[in-house]
Amino acid sequence: xxxxxxxxxxxxKVYMVDLESGLHYLLRVELATHKTLExxxxxxxxxxxxxxxxxxxxxxxxxxxxETLLEWLISLPLEKIPYEAIxxxxxxxxxxxxxxxxxxxxxLGCQGSSVALRGYPCSLWTLFHVLTVQAASRPDAxxxxxxxxxxxxxxxxxxxxxxxFFGCHECGKHFEEMAQESMSQVKSxxxxxxxxxxxxxxxxxxLAGSMSEDPMFPKTQWPTPDLCPxxxxxxxxxxxxxxxxxxxxxxxxxxxxxxxxxxxx
Ligand code: FAD
Numbered sequence: 001x002x003x004x005x006x007x008x009x010x011x012x013k014v015y016m017v018d019l020e021s022g023l024h025y026l027l028r029v030e031l032a033t034h035k036t037l038e039x040x041x042x043x044x045x046x047x048x049x050x051x052x053x054x055x056x057x058x059x060x061x062x063x064x065x066x067e068t069l070l071e072w073l074i075s076l077p078l079e080k081i082p083y084e085a086i087x088x089x090x091x092x093x094x095x096x097x098x099x100x101x102x103x104x105x106x107x108l109g110c111q112g113s114s115v116a117l118r119g120y121p122c123s124l125w126t127l128f129h130v131l132t133v134q135a136a137s138r139p140d141a142x143x144x145x146x147x148x149x150x151x152x153x154x155x156x157x158x159x160x161x162x163x164x165f166f167g168c169h170e171c172g173k174h175f176e177e178m179a180q181e182s183m184s185q186v187k188s189x190x191x192x193x194x195x196x197x198x199x200x201x202x203x204x205x206x207l208a209g210s211m212s213e214d215p216m217f218p219k220t221q222w223p224t225p226d227l228c229p230x231x232x233x234x235x236x237x238x239x240x241x242x243x244x245x246x247x248x249x250x251x252x253x254x255x256x257x258x259x260x261x262x263x264x265x
Contacts, residue, residue: 007108007263012227014126014254015109017263020062022110022123023052024101027090030120030165031083038080044160046073047147051157052127054141055134057256059264061100065090108263117214121168125200126254128158132196133254136189151189155196159183178202193250194243223249 009015031037037045053066072089073081090101105119110126112118131154135141147153159179163172178199186195201221208219225232228249233242252258 006113007111009108009111009262010260011109012253012258013109013260014130014258015263016058016259016261017106017108018110018123019056019058019127019130019259020101020264021105021107022120022127023056023062024103025105025120025123026165027101028087030167031086033167034083034165036080036082037086040160041164042079042081044157044164046070047157048161049073050142050145050147051131051154054145055131055138055154057130057134057259059261065101106263112214113216114214117212118217121171124166128154129193129196129200129250129254130259131158132189132193133251134256136193136251137255139189151192152183152186155179155183155186155192158196174203174206175199190247194247197246197250223253227253 031045034041049066049070053063053070056063056066058066069086069089107119107123110118110120110122112122135154142148142150142153147157150156159175162175166172183195186192204219204221207213213219223231223246228245230245231242231249233240
């Protein structure tokens with residue numbers, strides 16, 4: 001019985017268990033389809049680990065794990081890294097030192113009404129919204145890294161990751177088209193937060209009524225009026241967004257303070 005398995009959650013919250021499960025899936029499943037990382041793949045992975053190690057507002061043990069992974073990647077003089085070595089680090093060395101990511105994937109805010117729906121892609125959007133908001137609230141967090149002083153650091157990392165590793169190639173193609181069209185117009189960390197919100201809504205509009213829509217979670221233009229009434233306005237009888245209010249809402253919704261630890265063990 002599906003409804004019995006369904007865990008209640010609050011749509012006005014972000015859940016750490018979704019973010020950690022997303023990282024778990026990314027490191028242990030998605031990356032595993034690449035036997036070795038080299039060239040663009042290795043650079044993309046290093047940038048991704050840099051961004052999460054510096055910006056992920058997670059539990060201390062998880063942040064420490066990401067920092068250990070980053071130090072190891074930076075210190076290796078190799079041009080090629082076998083995926084096995086990354087897995088080995090994640091599984092063994094880190095476990096010995098008491099650092100851990102959740103052992104299994106479990107969704108709460110990202111749970112779907114069937115296993116094929118929601119889950120990982122939902123957690124990846126959530127992760128990158130959290131990261132753009134963290135970057136905007138802690139502008140010095142990427143100091144002394146290759147990504148320092150770049151308002152596009154998080155978005156470019158997401159673009160590279162989606163294009164290189166994301167299992168849905170069609171999604172990668174669409175995202176790349178959107179990025180080519182307008183990402184270069186982003187000039188500040190706040191604009192990066194809004195850019196990702198706008199593009200995510202474009203994807204929602206395109207997917208409304210499609211196969212990837214979970215009937216229990218219809219694709220909407222987000223945030224809906226119940227989540228943020230002041231984000232919505234009317235001009236000449238047409239709906240318009242109040243982007244100042246949307247930015248303020250995103251910065252609150254995706255802030256560390258709004259991430260619930262429910263079900264993290
Ligand atoms: P998601 O769209 O995954 O959203 C997760 C949560 O984010 C929502 O529950 C909501 O709380 C919040 N949210 C929703 N909209 C916004 C917004 N505008 N700004 C901030 N937060 C928001 N699937 C396809 O079939 N075709 C594609 O081309 C495709 N492209 C994708 C591109 C990327 C980069 C990613 C990460 C995923 C893509 N997907 C695509 C998957 C798809 O977008 C959804 O992730 C998936 O269908 C699961 O949907 P969901 O209902 O969990 O909500």
